[in-house]
Amino acid sequence: MSKPVVLITGATAGIGEATAELFARNGYRLILTGRRQERLEALKNKLKTDVLTLCFDVRNRNEVEENLGSLPEGWKEVDILINNAGLAAGLSGIQNGDIDDWERMIDTNLKGLLYVTRTIVPGMIERKKGGHIINVSSIAGKEVYPNGNVYCASKHGVDALSKAMRIDLVSYGIKVTNIAPGMAETEFSIVRFGGDTEKAEKVYSGLTPLYAEDIADVIYFAVTRPPHVTLNDIIIMPTAQASAAIVNRK
Numbered sequence: 001m002s003k004p005v006v007l008i009t010g011a012t013a014g015i016g017e018a019t020a021e022l023f024a025r026n027g028y029r030l031i032l033t034g035r036r037q038e039r040l041e042a043l044k045n046k047l048k049t050d051v052l053t054l055c056f057d058v059r060n061r062n063e064v065e066e067n068l069g070s071l072p073e074g075w076k077e078v079d080i081l082i083n084n085a086g087l088a089a090g091l092s093g094i095q096n097g098d099i100d101d102w103e104r105m106i107d108t109n110l111k112g113l114l115y116v117t118r119t120i121v122p123g124m125i126e127r128k129k130g131g132h133i134i135n136v137s138s139i140a141g142k143e144v145y146p147n148g149n150v151y152c153a154s155k156h157g158v159d160a161l162s163k164a165m166r167i168d169l170v171s172y173g174i175k176v177t178n179i180a181p182g183m184a185e186t187e188f189s190i191v192r193f194g195g196d197t198e199k200a201e202k203v204y205s206g207l208t209p210l211y212a213e214d215i216a217d218v219i220y221f222a223v224t225r226p227p228h229v230t231l232n233d234i235i236i237m238p239t240a241q242a243s244a245a246i247v248n249r250k
């Protein structure tokens with residue numbers, strides 16, 4: 001029997017890419033999405049497993065439905081959905097926030113996740129074989145830190161949606177796992193600070209952050225538990241971090 005199909009949104013960088021690599025090494029079949037076509041192609045060529053790449057923006061409801069609503073033969077049965085695509089844009093007080101940044105975060109982190117989930121979950125239910133949804137939230141979904149306002153609100157929304165999905169889908173045997181990482185050095189801070197790599201590097205200076213592979217390991221562990229076991233909610237931080245705002249820098 002062939003390995004299950006795993007759909008990973010935001011596989012062109014960071015946590016999504018590391019997760020794709022780990023699942024590929026373990027023989028899973030992968031549907032990988034993102035907006036950067038060349039990165040999707042490069043990843044497909046690198047991975048030694050069956051890969052379908054789909055280039056679209058999760059904020060665009062039509063694109064989500066076109067790409068995921070009519071998957072090609074052999075790819076229709078998505079067993080594991082990893083809702084990972086997301087971002088922070090900016091870091092400023094609510095009084096100074098850039099409303100375009102707010103829209104980007106809400107549209108990507110919440111509405112994008114909802115569009116993807118709404119397109120994939122009915123198939124899981126119809127097939128009556130269970131399924132697993134992993135929502136990559138954040139410690140920003142558990143606590144709020146200075147200037148994090150809208151990003152934190154979007155991730156609190158993801159946290160709430162994980163709980164809500166678990167309730168709505170329990171009778172179909174569909175597992176829902178919420179993953180809440182602390183500081184992980186990916187392209188996250190580069191994106192947050194609009195490409196300012198110097199500013200991004202400072203976020204992780206003087207401490208050993210998490211790496212994308214650390215989160216991939218946790219996702220893989222959650223997915224490979226026996227059928228009767230679900231990890232509902234996992235908080236993972238670097239050892240040097242105690243809470244969103246308290247870190248031990250050398």
Ligand code: NDP
Pocket residue numbers: 009010011012013014015016033034035036056057058059084085086087088108112136137138139180181182183184185186187188189191212
């Ligand atoms: P990266 O910036 O390295 O990766 C983000 C991924 O999301 C990219 O593949 C990007 O692909 C994709 N993405 C972003 N916007 C869109 C969009 N509109 N449509 C489709 N894909 C999109 O960051 P991380 O790997 O760190 O982030 C992954 C998730 O982890 C996010 O949800 C983030 O909030 C969360 N997280 C990150 C933490 C960290 O410290 N790094 C900690 C806690 C949570 P592309 O640009 O090609 O579209």
Ligand code: 8X3
Pocket residue numbers: 137138139140148181182183184244
């Ligand atoms: C990413 C981690 O601390 O910037 O979600 O919110 S943090």
